[in-house]
Amino acid sequence: MRDFTAMAVQLDQHRTEHPNSADRLPTPFIWQDPSGLPRRPWIYGRHLLRKQVAVTVAPGGVGKSSLTIVEGLAMISERELLGEWTAKDLKVWLYNLEDPRDEMTLRITAAMQHHGIQPDEVEGRLFVDTGRERELCTAVQTREGVVIVKPEIDELAREIAARKIDVMVIDPFVSSHQAGENDNVAIDLIAKEWARLADRCNCAIELVHHTRKTNGIEATTEDSRGGSALLAAARSGRVLNRMAADEREQAGISPDDLTTYFTVTRDKANLAPIGKRTWRRMVSVELANGESVGVAEVWEWPDTFDGFDSKDLMAVQHAIDGKQPRYSDQAGNDWAGVIVAEELGLDARKDKRRIKKMIEAWLHSGAFRKTQVSDDSRRPRPCLEVGEWATE
Known part of the structure; x- marks a missing residue:
């Protein structure tokens, strides 16, 4: 149990020894002319923001990893590949904790080929690591409770600073720690540590997470697996949903078409308006080595009179x-x-x-x-x- 009396004595001693310390509370508010206030430092659309954590949740197999790859390429190439605005001169770090490097290389290469991204556009601006080569563990469970692995966090901070990373994507979040995902106290501690890292490094951090089983009902970010503290710590949350059978029929998609169509809905947005549903689809891209790889692209719901006048x-x-x-x-x-x-x-x-x-x-x-x-x-x-x- 924490000794709050001892903490109070230590804090009082610290303030006496350091009278100009930022720890002195409360801090008076100073009004500023609104025209001179800094704007929010958005990086990608209204989802990724510097010094903040964003969360993407989706059922398995929808295309969330492929989506974040294309979004990463959009940011480093400064192109609106999926129709979302992007800031300029960005560097992106994709840290996939499930797939081997060969698979990541196939996916990135296919995405570059499909969207016309040249090798010189990604050189020095895209960084890729996998959990198969180097595991990532930001927290462990002990008898006393969950403990943040500070050396791991410090090393991430050093690398982000050294490489001048603007966006880091952790996919999936559940593989980045060893705490119980249903333990809200533990998840809250871990999520806020990621938020502190984003603030410390002036970057945006995207945590990719799975949804629980929804038995065919369209998911929301509230359906993310495990404790709700992860979403609570994020400033933007979005959910991916596969197109339902009746929607495929309404859109005029043939039953023989095996393409995956899915929606992206930003339904948690503390610092921006809630976003409308946007559509994406996975297209199959043939590589010169004979492999066929899925790549995310924009898809628009067809207008009733498309092609007719x-x-x-x-x-x-x-x-x-x-x-x-x-x-x-x-x-x-x-x-x-x-x-x-x-x-x-x-x-x-x-x-x-x-x-x-x-x-x-x-x-x-x-x-x-x-x-x-x-x-x-x-x-x-x-x-x-x-x-x-x-x-x-």
């Missing part, structure tokens, strides 16, 4: 004019969407969701309107007829 609408209107096809997609071959598919080269079954959205948009714009037509049993059925004709 007013001429296509006119063609659909002419095809439907006078036929009064059924509005309901349950009408089989009598559904208006079958005619739309034939005219636009779509598949009435696979592209059903997209075609339905097209019809709704055309109804809203007045290009078509609903009308009631009696069937053979004299029951009224909603059908489509041309409304206002399209013009080129």
Whole structure:
């Protein structure tokens, strides 16, 4: 148990011996003209910030390691490879604690090839280490509780300073210590030590972490595995989620397409607005050695009318004019969407969701309107007829 009386005596003695010490509290606030206040030193988008810890959480196999590799290349090449703003003249240290160097080299090389990054752009600016070659342990569990391994922290600080590192990525966080990940007290101590290191070295530190099992429900950063103290210590937290089956259908992605699509959502942002969902996908890149390697890239949710214009609408209107096809997609071959598919080269079954959205948009714009037509049993059925004709 801590002896707070002894601590108070030591602190009082220290202040007496060092009257100008920064330990003297409280510190008076001094107002400054807002126009002269320094801006927050963002490094990458609104996620990485100097002197702060950021956390990325994701289920296994989504693409978090590949994502951080491409983001590292974006920072050192000063290119918005994934649409995020980046500061200039940065150095990045990727410390992967699971994969061997050969695997990291394959991933980085494939990412450079796919995104057009030249070797001279990374020379002296990208640093890569692996836990297979040199383990990293920032804290250990003892009988008295978790203890920070100060020599390890000091060595990291020396290397960051010597290499002038701006961003350090630890992947995954769970492999950087030997404490129980469900021990909130221990995780809080470790996370804050990383924050102190970021502050001490004037750099941003990204901790990559796994989510717990969510049984198919979309995860948030609150679903990060283990104690919640890790996220609490971070100033930015984001979560990766694989595209759900119904989303793939809505986006018109073929069931035969095995590409991994995933979202990146910044849902914890103490120092910036909460971010909207952005989409990424993993594409397969063929290397000259015959290997196929996944690389993260930007992917945009397709617009309903991508690839089509007013001429296509006119063609659909002419095809439907006078036929009064059924509005309901349950009408089989009598559904208006079958005619739309034939005219636009779509598949009435696979592209059903997209075609339905097209019809709704055309109804809203007045290009078509609903009308009631009696069937053979004299029951009224909603059908489509041309409304206002399209013009080129």
